[in-house]
Amino acid sequence: MFRNLLLLLVVLFPCITFAQTSIQVLDAQSGEAVPFVSLKGNNLPSFVADENGQVNLSLEEAAEIRFSHVAYESQEVLVPVSGTLVVSLQPAANALAEVVVSSFETERPLLEQAAGIVRVSEADLFRFNETSVVHAFNTKPGIRVEERAPASYRISIRGSSLRAPFGVRNVKVYWNGIPFTAADGTTPLNMLDVANLQNTEIIKGPAGSIYGAGNGGVISFSSSPEITENRISTDLSFGDFGMTRYRFGLSQQMEEGGIKVSYVRQKADGYRDHTAMDREVVQLTGHFKPSEKQLLTTQLLYSDLFYELPGALTASQVAENPRQARPGSAAQNASIDQQSMYGVVSHDYQFHPKFSNKTSIYINTVDFENPFNLDYKKETQFSYGGRTSFTYDGNWGSIPVRLIGGGEYQFSNTAAQNFGNRGGQADTVRFSDELLTRTAFLFQQLEAELSERFLLTLGLSENFSSFDIARNIDAIRGMPSQARRTFDPVIVPRIALSGKLNEQSAVHGSISSGFSPPTIDEVRTNEGTINLDLEAEKGINYEVGYRSSFRQGRVNVDISAFYFKLDETITTFTNPDGVVLFRNAGATDQKGMEALVDYALIRKQLSFIQELKLTHTFTGHYFTFADFMKGENDFSGNDLTGVAPHTVVNQVDLRTRPGFYLNFTHQFVDDTPLNDANTVYQEAYHLVNTRLGWRGSAGTTLDLEVFAGVENLGNASYSLGNDLNPFGGRYFQPAAPRNFYGGIKVGVKY
Template identity: 40%
Template sequence: MKQYLFYILFSFIFYSATAQQSISGKVQDKNSGKPLVGASITVSATQLGTVTDESGRFSLEVPTGSDSIYVSMVGYKFSRLALPKKSRDLTIALATENQALREVVVTGYETNRPLAETAGAIGLLNARDINRFSPATLVPALNTLPGVRMEERATGSYRISIRGSSLRAPFGVRNVKMYLNEVPLIEANSTIPVNLLDASTIGRIEVIKGPAGSVYGAGTGGTILLETARPKAGETSVDVGSLTGSFGLRRYSAAVSSATEKSGILVRYEKQKLEGYRAQSAMDRDVLLLSGQLFPSNKQVLSFHTYYSNLFYELPGGLTRAQYEANPRQARDLNVTNNSHIKLDAINIGIGHQYQFNENWSNTTSIFGVFSFFNNPFTADYERNTNQAYGGRTKTTYTTNLGNIASRFTLGAELSRSFTNSRRYQNNQGLPGRLNLDDEIVRQQGFIFAQAEADLPGNFIATLGASVNSLRYELNRLTDAVTSNIAIRNYNLDPQISPRVGLVKVFSPQVSAHASISTGYSAPTDAEVRPSNAGFNAGLKPENGINYETGVRGNLFSQKLVYDLVAFQFNLKETIVSRTIPFGNAGGTTTVFNNAGNTSQKGIETALSYAFIQAPLQTVSLLKLWSAYTYSHFRFLNYKQNDQDFSGNRLTGTPNHVLTAGLDAESRHGLYLNVTSNYTSEVPLNDANTFYADPFFIIGARGGIRKQLWQQWQTDLYAGIDNAFDKRYSLGNDLNAFGNRFFQAAPGRNLFFGLQLKYLIKAK
């Protein structure tokens, strides 16, 4: 613990001399010569940047020794320019394009490089991708990424799986790390309730698939980096919206934002209610986001966010196949009798600071706090938790030249501490009865990470990194009505090292190849060590494994065709799986966890798009086809449970094939249409592979018109349909469910209609 605190203090007080040079210029459309407002200019290998004003002009102080800048804007080709030796006024012309992978700058692995120069499988969604769907959910957007599967078990109850990681997640998100504005998203019980997030508050998502131990610490599933929506440069506006849809969907939103050269502030409120497709599946959620960035000088950025959610949703429960086929909209009787639901109030607060000391040194540090109140009447008991967690993350980067080799070194640490007061009562039809358990759980987790990058001769880029992780649980059982045992229990894990090595070869601006080897380590969560059957699973071992990955990215035909192909093999030991067992009152169940030996996870992930038209000034400004395909050959190895041998069986919850495809069309006059289809093959529902969910093929669409009215009004009038052919399918299946109640029916055909209005108080 002391070494983490020492490192954080050292990063805060470190300072070095500063040298700067000034650059200025204008960014314009290559064809028309019109100035481009809001184009981003970023200094390579730094956090420094600015945007163009209403005349397309910019000015920026650049550290002496910087060799290039990035210039980018949505709908235009990315440009990387060498800086002139002498200061002069630059004119930069951007050509329209289909956004190629080389031009997408990503933050994953702390590289801040174009995707084509990144060694690793990364999925990216921007605001445009998210807005292809209903603003009521993130599910269809995330499911367009190969290797990523977001499931909805019931209204408001979500899981996210990256390459089969849902084995451990009966609800929420486990074995996947999430960050919001570079601040860790964490709940005290290590389960991230992703249902607290509203789709309209998210402006960008990066998904790192597989172990990323070099910079994000322990984990075998992957890492999701979220950024909240941000105001447009030079704009002050008020935004209101309304949405209505099938199954009682009602949604209202209001936002105020303002951005200047020195600051950007956004306040956004979302209200969403849904009666639900199934019985006992209503949902009610309020979300309030306050986020912003301050630019005290051209060397530093101060960012902050406060994210408050008030969430209520009912739990209909899993169905047997006979019940599911007879009436997929019914709820389990016991869930209705016990009024099973979840009520969650939570606030997440994060503050971050970036500082560019000089052309060589920079630091980014963030601190965060999470406070939540959790109520869950269920079939077995009534759980009430009070949670609090806090911590920080810091990294210092040194950029230099080792001879003729440009190099970058990063050293950082992340530390968190959480406290949970968890009480479990008898469930008297949705009201707490006799107290059965009263636990206090303290969790301390931290890691130190280091990474080195080098631009080698021959257009090779090498990365070497590692993290050292530690974890400790302390359980103080104050009341135990079942066994009358009052005790303090500890669960400690020895420090674990997770190394990673990656290599990229850039053959040309049109193609690059990458390969990496990384190890993963994932400790059991609080909910797994302390399941709801009143036990303490001290014998549960952490998962660990090694991932081999290779891929190629590029574009053809003047960047109209963009492709990304990845093949991987992940060998995982001590795989943690979940199953439900009977517990409590008649018919009640609970979830327990155990190690399942080893698994072999091989797969191929592909993303492909072709832009027939990408011309903002033409009548038809966009016409693009795209697709994403995932092949998963996941198998259990050496897995025995009691007298049953599941070795060689398919990994529970993972389909062999998933194919998504879509069409995007837009006109210069504001009309747009987005069509998306999804095919998912059969899914094994238990470790024995004796039950499967049926394959399904669904289609959805959103279309509308976005218009500028007069000088100050912007409108978006839209309508959409999901599951257009009214297919019956189960998306968020309960794995290894007791009584064979695996099926959680997804909604049938449903429509939605919405209107978004924006009033521009001030615009450049």
């Protein structure tokens, strides 16, 4: 009996088939097969399509499977148990109509946005050495990031660094939805590592109608909290001048969310004497969905940063030895030692298909120590704040509208002490202050789709700010004192109109107001002065622009022109002791034009060269002092200090089917005036950077990348950030000559 049954099975076995699904993956635009697409579903092993875009699956039941490829938009597909299935993937969003940005609290395609907005993606950061954001940001028109020493940043959006001798001012910065700019107007941008930034959106020009103070613009950083897979990853890079950087990351999915942790350590000796830096950053993220209507995100960020300050040099010192530090900087241990911790909770709630809310709150602590050539500063700060916004999508008659309203509040309490500096150690206390700063604003915005072509935006905010300075110890004057400044409430409006010419192009125009009160560091300077007469800057910006996308996103154009009129402009000057002070300088006229054009010469996934893309940007900033008297000198009509009139960037990006890639960047920066009299200039220079490498996978679980690069390939002599209007002719902070770097990245899915 058993022998007969076995014989029957042997005879029938060739006729038995198992249910199977045959899948073909195609390019939705060209119809060509897309090779090596990754397929992943819940509780299923990972699969990879072959070089012909084909894969066969054996499933017990129909399943939702995610198809993903580096060059295409990911797509969720319901795969049946058996049969033949064709999956068409859209090429990754390169067209402006497909790039969605969330600026002005509303997610819309960039083509529809009526503002000067640029996006810095993670891929932009990976075109360079991943030790800072400097080179990636400087490829964008209208944006200028300076790094006078490793981790010593200064950001200029359309010339806004005029009042920032150090640090980031006059620009509002957000990180994962919370205000990263402190209540006192300063931003510790150097506390963040590139690993904490997956996407950046930059609004150029005043955006106070919805983001509060800051004439320069708004920078919104985000590190995606969503965890889509279990993964361990690590990076290691190294370079000239003692640079090392390593990162470890872990992401773990949970039933309704996940957690992610990363640790980064970066060290460098620096090109110049006394320019060492050391930074550690830990980020812990939680992503949870309590219900279908709710999303809860938690963030914990700790950063420990130390870097030395070499100081600026005169022209003769640069000619003698550009690597030297300013005399006295090393002896006095001029440096920054700063530890900061952010705790963040964000909650998204969809009350109704048309009505939602997002609320974020944070707590921040900072310990700051800054020995300098002339003094020694210590600060301890505790601050908290939050932001909430409500969004309603509905109709006003036959007109679709979106209403947005909300508010933001920030408070900081700082214990600040200034001492004498004796050989790098804190000496006798000079003055000790308690600083209380408050800032708040309410905002509301209406978006009305007047027709299929026209989108009208009306925005308005009401802004409030004040600070209190309690001088508990004043060794110079001998008497404690109290100072308080409350700025009058400021109404900041904005009107914008975007009009589609067709599905591939649009024009836009806007009128927006802005204001920027002085920061606490500008009112209370290092030599002990409290300048309560310093007024807030106020300005109005007029802007028009054109955006278009042709040949299915292969060619993209973004052009804008603007005129910004700024009153009570805050500028810097240096007293004979070398202390930077501030004053209002009348008015400035800022006319400009910015343009970006990119086009793909080759985009074929099956060819050896899968993509060859060229990008060109132009920045023309024609900024002048409209009304500026400095003692008996009339500088009206002079070019604005620290602003290059012309900047040009050319980029080439090459990607091949075997995984090799090449990124090439050339940047030209025009002559830049370094003093208000326009008698000293930073000479024009050409800067060339390049990176090449290989990215690939081993099986379905291991990702690998090896890379190397050269910074300043042409060995240009330049300063990546100069001191403006300094005493004693100390203008220049020489940047590194030609230097090399390399590294490796490994990621493992589990």
